[in-house]
Amino acid sequence: MIRQFTSAEFFFLVSAVRWTLLLSAIAFVGGATLGLVVALARTSPWQWLRATAGAYILVFQGTPLLMQLFLVFFGATMVGASVDPLAAAAIGLTLNAAAFLGEIWRGCIQAIPKGQWEASTALGLHYVTRMREIILPQAAKIAVAPTVGFLVLLVKSTSLASIIGFVELTRAGQIVNNATFRPFLVFGIVAAIYFALCWPLSLYARHLEKRFGTVSR
Amino acid sequence: MLTPAPADSTPAGERPVMIRMAGVEKYYGTYHALKAVNLDVHQGERIVICGPSGSGKSTLIRCINALEHHQGGEIVVDGTQVGKSSRGLDKVRAEVGMVFQSFNLFPHLTVLQNCTLAPRKVRGLAPKEAEAIAMKYLERVRIPEQANKYPGQLSGGQQQRVAIARALCMAPKVMLFDEPTSALDPEMVKEVLDTMISLAHDGMTMICVTHEMGFARQVADRVIFMDKGEIVEEGPPATFFANPKSERTRTFLGQILHH
Numbered sequence: 001m002i003r004q005f006t007s008a009e010f011f012f013l014v015s016a017v018r019w020t021l022l023l024s025a026i027a028f029v030g031g032a033t034l035g036l037v038v039a040l041a042r043t044s045p046w047q048w049l050r051a052t053a054g055a056y057i058l059v060f061q062g063t064p065l066l067m068q069l070f071l072v073f074f075g076a077t078m079v080g081a082s083v084d085p086l087a088a089a090a091i092g093l094t095l096n097a098a099a100f101l102g103e104i105w106r107g108c109i110q111a112i113p114k115g116q117w118e119a120s121t122a123l124g125l126h127y128v129t130r131m132r133e134i135i136l137p138q139a140a141k142i143a144v145a146p147t148v149g150f151l152v153l154l155v156k157s158t159s160l161a162s163i164i165g166f167v168e169l170t171r172a173g174q175i176v177n178n179a180t181f182r183p184f185l186v187f188g189i190v191a192a193i194y195f196a197l198c199w200p201l202s203l204y205a206r207h208l209e210k211r212f213g214t215v216s217r
Numbered sequence: 218m219l220t221p222a223p224a225d226s227t228p229a230g231e232r233p234v235m236i237r238m239a240g241v242e243k244y245y246g247t248y249h250a251l252k253a254v255n256l257d258v259h260q261g262e263r264i265v266i267c268g269p270s271g272s273g274k275s276t277l278i279r280c281i282n283a284l285e286h287h288q289g290g291e292i293v294v295d296g297t298q299v300g301k302s303s304r305g306l307d308k309v310r311a312e313v314g315m316v317f318q319s320f321n322l323f324p325h326l327t328v329l330q331n332c333t334l335a336p337r338k339v340r341g342l343a344p345k346e347a348e349a350i351a352m353k354y355l356e357r358v359r360i361p362e363q364a365n366k367y368p369g370q371l372s373g374g375q376q377q378r379v380a381i382a383r384a385l386c387m388a389p390k391v392m393l394f395d396e397p398t399s400a401l402d403p404e405m406v407k408e409v410l411d412t413m414i415s416l417a418h419d420g421m422t423m424i425c426v427t428h429e430m431g432f433a434r435q436v437a438d439r440v441i442f443m444d445k446g447e448i449v450e451e452g453p454p455a456t457f458f459a460n461p462k463s464e465r466t467r468t469f470l471g472q473i474l475h476h
Contacts, residue, residue, distance in 0.1 A: 118284050119321035119380075123335035123387065124310035133334060137325050 005180045013189060016172030017197070019086075023158045023168055026090045028151055031097025038102025040131070043109045053102065060099030066160050068092045073164045089161035097154055104150060108143040109135060145209035152198045152205065159194070169193060229262040229438045235295055235391055235422050236281060242289030243276055243446075250276045251287065252446040258391075261420045265433040265454075268443035269469060274426045277443070278393045281424070282313045295390055311339055314384030318396040320376040322368035328355065328379050329364040332386045340387065347386070354382040358412050374405030378412055385416075392416065394425040428473055434458065442466045 003009070041053035060068065072095075073088040083091075112135050120130040162171035173190035177183050236258040243251035251273050258264055266274045279285040280292060283299050283306055292299040294309045323331050332351035336342045342350070355361045358378035360371075368376055377397055384392060394413065398406045410432050417423055417436040427433070433440050433454055440457040442450045442465070450457070450466045461467045 113321075115317060115319050115321035116323065119315075119317060119323070122282055122284060122310060122313075122315040123383070124307060124339040125335060126307075126338075129338045133338070134323055138323075141325075 002181055003179045005176070005182050005185055009176045009180060009186075010189065012176060013169065013172050013186075013193065016167060016169045017193060019166070019168040019172075020155065020158050020170075020197070023086065023089055023093065023161060023166070024151070024155045027093035027097050027154055027158070030090065030094030031101050031154070032147075034094060034098035035101030035105060038098055039105035039109060042102060042106040057099045057103050060096050061103070065092070065096050065157055066163060068096055069160055069164055085161065085164050085166035088164055089158070089166045093154070093157060093161070096157070097150075100150055100153075101147065104146050105139065105143055108139040108146075111142055112138050141212045144212055145205050148201060148205035148208060152201045155197055155201070156194060229259045232260040232262070234258070235260045235262070236424075237293040238277075238281075238290070239292075240290030241277075241280060241287050241292060243273070243280060243285060243287045250446050251280070253290065254446075254448055256441070256448065258422060258424060261422055262438045263417045263422075263436050264424045264439050264441060265437040266424065266426045266441045266443060267428060267430070267433070267469070267473075268449075272443040273446040274443045275395050276446075278315075278395055278424055278426055281391075281393060282310050282315060284315075311387060312390045313393060314387055314389035314391070315393045316377070316380050316384055316395065316397045318399050320368070320373070320380045320400070322376055322380055322383070324368050327365050327367055328360075328371070331368065331379060332383045335383070336386050350386050351382070354385045355379070357385070357415075358382045359408075372405060373401045374408045377401065377405075377409045381409075381412055381416070391422045391424070394423065394427065396426050396428070398427065398429060430458070430470075430474060442469065444469070 038053050038056060041049045042057070044050055044053075069089060069092040072092040073083065073085070076083040076088060116134055116138065117130070120134045125134070158168055159170035161168055162174060165171070167175070169190055173186050177186040180186065234257050236256070238254055238256040241251050241254040242249075254273075254277060256277075266277065268274045276285055280287045281294060281299065286300060295312055297305045297308050299306065299309055322328075323334070326334065329348065329351055332355065333342075333344065333347035336347040336350060337344060340347075352361055352364065355364055358381055360375055360378055360382075363371055363375060363379070368379065371379065381392075381397075397413070398409050401409060406429070410429060413423070413425070413432065414436055425432070425437075437454050439451055440454050441448055442457075442461075442463075444465050450461060450463045457466075458470065461470055
């Protein structure tokens, strides 16, 4: 039988937001960690490391996120490991986010003037110190705005996890719609909730861009 | 002004060799930037290198601390071969200070932090020790009151003096200057040159790429003229400026001393 769309359905949708946020958070933290490794590899002095990281970025930027989620989810099942949808979605999104953040941050690292590298090298600072004390703190300033911008993209990307059966906001919308048959209303509300999550982030990104974009020294 | 007074009275040429460059070759792709360069720099010697742009003078000093890697010949700094091992390279970079045309101070660190970073991280000094040394050299370049400002808050001349202090904090045996006054407004050139002159009087081994011929006359033991990747001519400033032997040197000096 067809149910009515009541406040219970509405709160079911709202409560699914925590799974969207959890998945976003895991993917962002994981993606940022791995992304830093990718960015450092892309700017490393070793050709083979740059090439490896370049290939990684090429693969993950050049294929649909949905296919990546499928491959992680069904790939794991194929080798006999049973992954729950959250783990599969988190792994897929992390790998994907790492490629994009790695590429964004590579640009930020390379935007630091050559003179900063030369001065720290001439002072005898080693790679780790040079990166930690000189290059990354300056690159981080430039990176803040585009990183928050990417986070907006990531929050919306989590909706694809619904297809491998993880019940986050979009999947919750499908469930409610299956019971109520009010697709326009249900997905309208789902979209509005995404907007409510992303809009403040977009505003924040713009604010950060103004703040860090002008003060470069 | 004062005449150059080396720290000890032995003529520069008889003191031990600090930097030896023998048959140094450097290519950028197919471009031959340094052609069989031979140069011995003795302890306490002050050398000025001049020459037209693209003559290889910056490349030459950048090969000494391996900001550029040379492809042929050898460079030995205070007994350590440059480019043979990474440990040797660390040693050379810790002993050789460099001052750049564009200052290259670290904009996110205060003046004091700029000066203490390498002594702490490379020499392993305690923060207090490093700060004491930094303040000593900031006083030396006459800007101790700017210690807690950021580089962006200083004038170009002040920034370059901080850059000199930053290099001195590592207690280097050699200082390399790569056109240190070329990016400065004219009224700030003197304060930087004065700092360099006082450093020269203290017996620092210095190699300066510069077009400041007044500075060369006043402090240099030897002036070197480079063109097209070669050392064309060298000599003490008196003879170098009065009787340049090569036509290329005469043409160059005519161009830069004319106005």
